Amino acid sequence: MQAYIDQLIQQGSFAGMPKELVYAIAMVVAALVVLSVFVAPLAGVTSWLERRVWARMQSRVGPNRVGPQGILQWLADGIKNLLKEDLIPSAADAKLFSLAPYVVFMGFLCTFVVIPFGGNLIVADLNIGILYILAVTSLVVVGILMAGWASNNKWSLLGGMRSAAQIVSYEIPAGLSILTIIFLAGTLSMQGIIKAQGWGPWDWFLFHNPFTFGAFFLYFTAALAEGNRTPFDIPEAESELVAGYVTEYSGMRFLFFFFAEWGNLYVIGAVATTLFLGGWQVPPLAIFDNNPVLLGAAQFVTFFLKAYMWVFVAMWIRATLPRVRVDQLMALCWKYMVPLSFVCLLGTVGFMFVPANLQRITSAAMAGLGLALVIIFFIRVTFQIKQAKPELYFKPHI
Amino acid sequence: MSVASYVKDITDAVSSTFEGMSITFSHLVRRPMTIQYPDKIPVPVQETLPHRYRGILEVDLDICTGCLACERDCPITCITIGIEMNKETKQRQFTHFDIDVCKCMYCGLCSEACPTGAIRHSQEFEGASYNPGGLVRHFAPQPQNLYKPKKGGETEPKLITKVDIGQKYLDEFATPDGGAAAEEE
Numbered sequence A: 001m002q003a004y005i006d007q008l009i010q011q012g013s014f015a016g017m018p019k020e021l022v023y024a025i026a027m028v029v030a031a032l033v034v035l036s037v038f039v040a041p042l043a044g045v046t047s048w049l050e051r052r053v054w055a056r057m058q059s060r061v062g063p064n065r066v067g068p069q070g071i072l073q074w075l076a077d078g079i080k081n082l083l084k085e086d087l088i089p090s091a092a093d094a095k096l097f098s099l100a101p102y103v104v105f106m107g108f109l110c111t112f113v114v115i116p117f118g119g120n121l122i123v124a125d126l127n128i129g130i131l132y133i134l135a136v137t138s139l140v141v142v143g144i145l146m147a148g149w150a151s152n153n154k155w156s157l158l159g160g161m162r163s164a165a166q167i168v169s170y171e172i173p174a175g176l177s178i179l180t181i182i183f184l185a186g187t188l189s190m191q192g193i194i195k196a197q198g199w200g201p202w203d204w205f206l207f208h209n210p211f212t213f214g215a216f217f218l219y220f221t222a223a224l225a226e227g228n229r230t231p232f233d234i235p236e237a238e239s240e241l242v243a244g245y246v247t248e249y250s251g252m253r254f255l256f257f258f259f260a261e262w263g264n265l266y267v268i269g270a271v272a273t274t275l276f277l278g279g280w281q282v283p284p285l286a287i288f289d290n291n292p293v294l295l296g297a298a299q300f301v302t303f304f305l306k307a308y309m310w311v312f313v314a315m316w317i318r319a320t321l322p323r324v325r326v327d328q329l330m331a332l333c334w335k336y337m338v339p340l341s342f343v344c345l346l347g348t349v350g351f352m353f354v355p356a357n358l359q360r361i362t363s364a365a366m367a368g369l370g371l372a373l374v375i376i377f378f379i380r381v382t383f384q385i386k387q388a389k390p391e392l393y394f395k396p397h398i
Numbered sequence B: 001m002s003v004a005s006y007v008k009d010i011t012d013a014v015s016s017t018f019e020g021m022s023i024t025f026s027h028l029v030r031r032p033m034t035i036q037y038p039d040k041i042p043v044p045v046q047e048t049l050p051h052r053y054r055g056i057l058e059v060d061l062d063i064c065t066g067c068l069a070c071e072r073d074c075p076i077t078c079i080t081i082g083i084e085m086n087k088e089t090k091q092r093q094f095t096h097f098d099i100d101v102c103k104c105m106y107c108g109l110c111s112e113a114c115p116t117g118a119i120r121h122s123q124e125f126e127g128a129s130y131n132p133g134g135l136v137r138h139f140a141p142q143p144q145n146l147y148k149p150k151k152g153g154e155t156e157p158k159l160i161t162k163v164d165i166g167q168k169y170l171d172e173f174a175t176p177d178g179g180a181a182a183e184e185e
Helices: A002-011 A019-057 A073-083 A094-113 A129-150 A154-185 A190-195 A210-226 A251-276 A292-320 A326-351 A356-387 B003-028 B069-073 B109-113 B157-172 B180-184
Strands: B057-059 B079-086 B091-100 B119-121 B136-138
Touching: A002 A019, A019 A073, A019 A094, A019 A251, A019 A292, A019 B003, A073 A251, A094 A129, A094 A251, A129 A154, A129 A190, A129 A251, A154 A190, A154 A210, A154 A251, A154 A326, A190 A251, A210 A251, A210 A292, A210 A326, A210 A356, A251 A292, A292 B003, A326 B003, A356 B003, B057 B091, B069 B079, B069 B109, B109 B119
Parallel strands: none
Antiparallel strands: B057 B119, B079 B091, B091 B136
16 A cells, blocks of 8 residues: 555655655545445444344344344444433543543454455555554453443443453463464464465364364454453443443443444454464466456455354354353363463474474364364254254244 | 363363354244234234233224213223213213223223123224324214113114124123133033
């Protein structure tokens, strides 16, 4: 993108303006375009899809009145929230209270800088890409703690404290799982990690060896916990804390928290796709050779579908698992996930000494195992469908 | 905590999550249990309700004798009846027969007191209105003559069915024992 702006400056499009100012304006414009064209509709549609998927898994219908199948529900909700009164409690710390949602939002939105949507479609391919993501998502905890403290409400404070403890704890297994991939790829750059993989599942880091296979699930669980998702949503556990740190928020500021939560789901999926699932890699077909636009579109669609599949899995987990207790949450992190992620890390390091031929056989075997797991899963699903008693099926007048 | 129990905890967590997710996924392809109200239902809900359901009151003025038993029995006076003598025809007629559904508490005392079964609970329950005045049901929009029961039974065919419906309601549903006597016969 910088090259394109340099070209414009040389053509004299911004006559008389300092170069730094042009860069700054270009960055603001790019951020606004990304926010309004991609992130806002994405988070909105995710919010609708989540309610819909969740409803269907609980044998309900879900929102289906606004637009076809209710797909515009997020617009109605967004407009409603924008028009609501923005309340600030009189006992609250007004400045911190109004700042907190934007800190949370910024922590989530900054990750979009390094998310590789396609081979050339990336805002900035930083050479420390994945480290940058780990760093800026830590901003979220600052915002949440700020919201919890500034609300001057014991539920909010408890929610903020729980959230801080949870996010800080779960960053360790997440970081260690990411470290296994960094060892394998030999780079921190998002594009570099993708280029170290191939388009086929046998070339993905997910199936590289049994330890990366485990590391993937550890990363995904830890990322769910960092995103305050069920079953790890104790910071906003409504049965205990009303709504945790968002208890006192209303209107636009309330919307920002949930904007960040739903957008963050996509970030989790995108990082998992980049690290473990081969990112935007597409098969080297003949039609892509002289058609960079088609190639770019295919890469974008591939990446988007892979990332959105994990968004769906997160919704699915939310519909499946109950919320864990605080002590269970900490026990899961420190007693199970941290040691296991160390095992995965050391195992992968040991595996790097295995001869290349054997490594290729292992990845093929692991890909076969993954396929077998999916098949076993769908056999179980058909079993569950057959097991369901007939009276559980639709009967209009009970 | 032994190593065996540690490993068992992990395998339990993985296998139970796997099994639970297969159950929720099987629900995804099922049809929803809930009925989408008020549209997309094959039969209106009113038709599926039990006969003794105490919905919004309805009055069949054609068989109402104007005895005012319901107005007197109503504990919260939600029924107001006006009866006047028409000077031209020399017959008593209703000037108004209003039931305020806002006030009605669906106790059913009026329908039990009615001698002809003219006032009774319908299966109707949708009373939404933009103003409370819209909930006042006017059963006599224009003056209407009172019903006089004939000795030896009704002869007019239109009224016979209405009298029968009222009597059936009284026998089966509006008795203090809840129609138990009628069921035993």
